[in-house]
Amino acid sequence: MLRGSGYITALIVVAIVAAVAPIGSSVAAAGVGALYRTGDWRSEKHVPVIDCPVEFKAGEPTTVTVTVGKEREHPNTAHHYISWIRLYFLPAESTLPYEVASFEFSAHGESILGPDTSTLYVDPKISVDFRTGVPGVFYATAYCNIHGLWESAKAITIIE
Amino acid sequence: MLRGSGYITALIVVAIVAAVAPIGSSVAAAGVGALYRTGDWRSEKHVPVIDCPVEFKAGEPTTVTVTVGKEREHPNTAHHYISWIRLYFLPAESTLPYEVASFEFSAHGESILGPDTSTLYVDPKISVDFRTGVPGVFYATAYCNIHGLWESAKAITIIE
Amino acid sequence: MLRGSGYITALIVVAIVAAVAPIGSSVAAAGVGALYRTGDWRSEKHVPVIDCPVEFKAGEPTTVTVTVGKEREHPNTAHHYISWIRLYFLPAESTLPYEVASFEFSAHGESILGPDTSTLYVDPKISVDFRTGVPGVFYATAYCNIHGLWESAKAITIIE
Amino acid sequence: MLRGSGYITALIVVAIVAAVAPIGSSVAAAGVGALYRTGDWRSEKHVPVIDCPVEFKAGEPTTVTVTVGKEREHPNTAHHYISWIRLYFLPAESTLPYEVASFEFSAHGESILGPDTSTLYVDPKISVDFRTGVPGVFYATAYCNIHGLWESAKAITIIE
Numbered sequence: 259m260l261r262g263s264g265y266i267t268a269l270i271v272v273a274i275v276a277a278v279a280p281i282g283s284s285v286a287a288a289g290v291g292a293l294y295r296t297g298d299w300r301s302e303k304h305v306p307v308i309d310c311p312v313e314f315k316a317g318e319p320t321t322v323t324v325t326v327g328k329e330r331e332h333p334n335t336a337h338h339y340i341s342w343i344r345l346y347f348l349p350a351e352s353t354l355p356y357e358v359a360s361f362e363f364s365a366h367g368e369s370i371l372g373p374d375t376s377t378l379y380v381d382p383k384i385s386v387d388f389r390t391g392v393p394g395v396f397y398a399t400a401y402c403n404i405h406g407l408w409e410s411a412k413a414i415t416i417i418e
Numbered sequence: 419m420l421r422g423s424g425y426i427t428a429l430i431v432v433a434i435v436a437a438v439a440p441i442g443s444s445v446a447a448a449g450v451g452a453l454y455r456t457g458d459w460r461s462e463k464h465v466p467v468i469d470c471p472v473e474f475k476a477g478e479p480t481t482v483t484v485t486v487g488k489e490r491e492h493p494n495t496a497h498h499y500i501s502w503i504r505l506y507f508l509p510a511e512s513t514l515p516y517e518v519a520s521f522e523f524s525a526h527g528e529s530i531l532g533p534d535t536s537t538l539y540v541d542p543k544i545s546v547d548f549r550t551g552v553p554g555v556f557y558a559t560a561y562c563n564i565h566g567l568w569e570s571a572k573a574i575t576i577i578e
Numbered sequence: 579m580l581r582g583s584g585y586i587t588a589l590i591v592v593a594i595v596a597a598v599a600p601i602g603s604s605v606a607a608a609g610v611g612a613l614y615r616t617g618d619w620r621s622e623k624h625v626p627v628i629d630c631p632v633e634f635k636a637g638e639p640t641t642v643t644v645t646v647g648k649e650r651e652h653p654n655t656a657h658h659y660i661s662w663i664r665l666y667f668l669p670a671e672s673t674l675p676y677e678v679a680s681f682e683f684s685a686h687g688e689s690i691l692g693p694d695t696s697t698l699y700v701d702p703k704i705s706v707d708f709r710t711g712v713p714g715v716f717y718a719t720a721y722c723n724i725h726g727l728w729e730s731a732k733a734i735t736i737i738e
Numbered sequence: 739m740l741r742g743s744g745y746i747t748a749l750i751v752v753a754i755v756a757a758v759a760p761i762g763s764s765v766a767a768a769g770v771g772a773l774y775r776t777g778d779w780r781s782e783k784h785v786p787v788i789d790c791p792v793e794f795k796a797g798e799p800t801t802v803t804v805t806v807g808k809e810r811e812h813p814n815t816a817h818h819y820i821s822w823i824r825l826y827f828l829p830a831e832s833t834l835p836y837e838v839a840s841f842e843f844s845a846h847g848e849s850i851l852g853p854d855t856s857t858l859y860v861d862p863k864i865s866v867d868f869r870t871g872v873p874g875v876f877y878a879t880a881y882c883n884i885h886g887l888w889e890s891a892k893a894i895t896i897i898e
Contacts, residue, residue: 291771377551391537451611697871711857
């Protein structure tokens with residue numbers, strides 16, 4: 259986990275955003291980006307991992323899988339779980355990102371008998387088919403109910 | 419598609435619900451169930467198809483795939499698309515269903531240049547891993563932005 | 579609460595749906611509507627209450643409020659809470675319902691220190707502005723993390 | 739709108755994130771924060787505006803309203819609309835943000851007759867009741883189906 263460097267990044271981002279904020283802005287804080295943390299998914303279990311080819315055939319459905327806890331399993335209990343994974347795509351040479359999909363994970367073991375009694379759990383991993391005719395970068399975000407917001411990114415290119 | 423019989427079902431449900439509605443109720447209609455339609459997914463492209471084993475090993479992650487348009491492809495354009503798929507599970511011998519997961523599909527080709535110009539599309543098919551220690555019934559629901567609510571169900575059993 | 583009559587309704591619906599199900603259908607259960615319960619919101623704390631005028635001015639933004647626990651407060655703790663409220667609208671003389679909005683309530687007191695330690699809670703009540711040129715029926719649905727799916731409905735008319 | 743300075747900020751953030759990225763990282767881009775834009779809501783119609791008291795009574799339900807297009811109305815048509823508003827809260831002296839709520843706006847005029855034929859629209863404005871015992875910062879985010887991700891923030895304090 260990159261807590262140390264993430265914290266320094268956040269501080270620098272705060273400074274930069276403050277510097278470019280409009281006069282009269284009521285924004286009292288760094289942007290929402292400072293809320294997200296990342297790191298090496300092999301050691302930090304919260305980081306979403308994007309698995310897909312690095313080359314997409316233009317316009318062809320291609321499976322994209324996003325997993326939280328791919329190497330080190332994330333807990334999935336009534337008290338500690340991944341609430342959602344959201345996937346974005348920023349086309350190259352564009353500043354306008356698109357939301358691809360948003361996935362809520364709702365079953366985490368609770369029932370009227372108490373926490374972790376239902377036996378029902380949905381794991382924080384999803385697969386969808388995505389089509390694109392342009393290269394760009396996927397951004398995966400994830401939310402842990404007690405450890406906040408996490409992110410990762412993966413660039414892809416297009417082959418005709 | 420079961421438009422005919424679905425409509426008759428809806429009418430009958432309206433009559434039954436009206437008959438059992440509480441005195442003073444302001445409910446002027448059948449329950450939300452009457453909003454959902456179903457049919458044979460091989461001929462009706464809106465019906466979500468649940469693919470998974472019919473036997474789950476107790477507590478083992480098992481992949482469940484839900485597809486809209488499995489046999490007859492559903493359109494995926496800026497004007498006509500599947501907005502979401504939501505998956506529920508009702509344990510046998512229970513009247514309390516659980517939401518398993520909710521999946522929003524957000525990219526349907528629109529951009530600042532107009533409908534169907536971005537080249538980006540996410541298809542209405544998802545896969546998740548689910549664990550259960552009890553048998554029950556999956557319910558998949560889907561929403562088409564212009565053709566409303568659709569549903570299907572699939573029962574599973576447990577092997578130890 | 580209408581547990582008794584609701585149960586009878588469910589049984590009858592099962593019979594009807596079975597009767598109209600397509601040959602070869604793998605659907606092993608009544609439709610998703612049988613998963614929803616309703617009742618008198620003054621005594622049953624789970625029933626969503628739709629508050630809005632019964633007459634909408636055609637095309638004018640009109641506030642619709644949906645509340646779970648309006649008379650008898652629903653618990654809002656890390657172990658027992660309302661996860662979401664979803665609002666639909668069925669135009670009169672149509673069989674195609676529309677989703678109006680979907681509201682997820684995410685903060686229920688949990689933190690890294692354990693359940694009910696964060697002091698942060700969002701209550702199960704929302705307000706949105708809706709415009710329509712046609713009469714119809716609102717359907718509100720809500721999900722309790724341990725008591726399942728609930729519904730209510732409210733008809734509106736249009737004044738020019 | 740801060741397109742110019744936003745772009746420069748993004749470039750600097752890219753450089754910083756690259757500098758602190760772990761060895762072997764596959765992250766090919768700046769963090770997700772660089773995808774969000776902000777500005778003065780009085781001139782930029784996409785910026786979400788958070789309206790609530792700046793002082794919350796500890797533990798008391800307090801209404802928070804988030805509006806996109808508060809001063810300059812944002813379009814709400816089948817081709818151009820606000821898809822969602824999401825609200826976060828970062829407690830002071832914490833690095834772990836919480837999602838408060840997520841609001842999807844689903845009705846934007848489309849029907850089987852084509853774009854902008856249903857007469858049904860939900861506007862990009864929501865109100866919820868939130869309780870907190872600690873001061874912190876709200877972050878509101880919003881997504882326009884063709885103009886991407888937007889954000890704003892508002893700090894609050896606590897009075898006992």
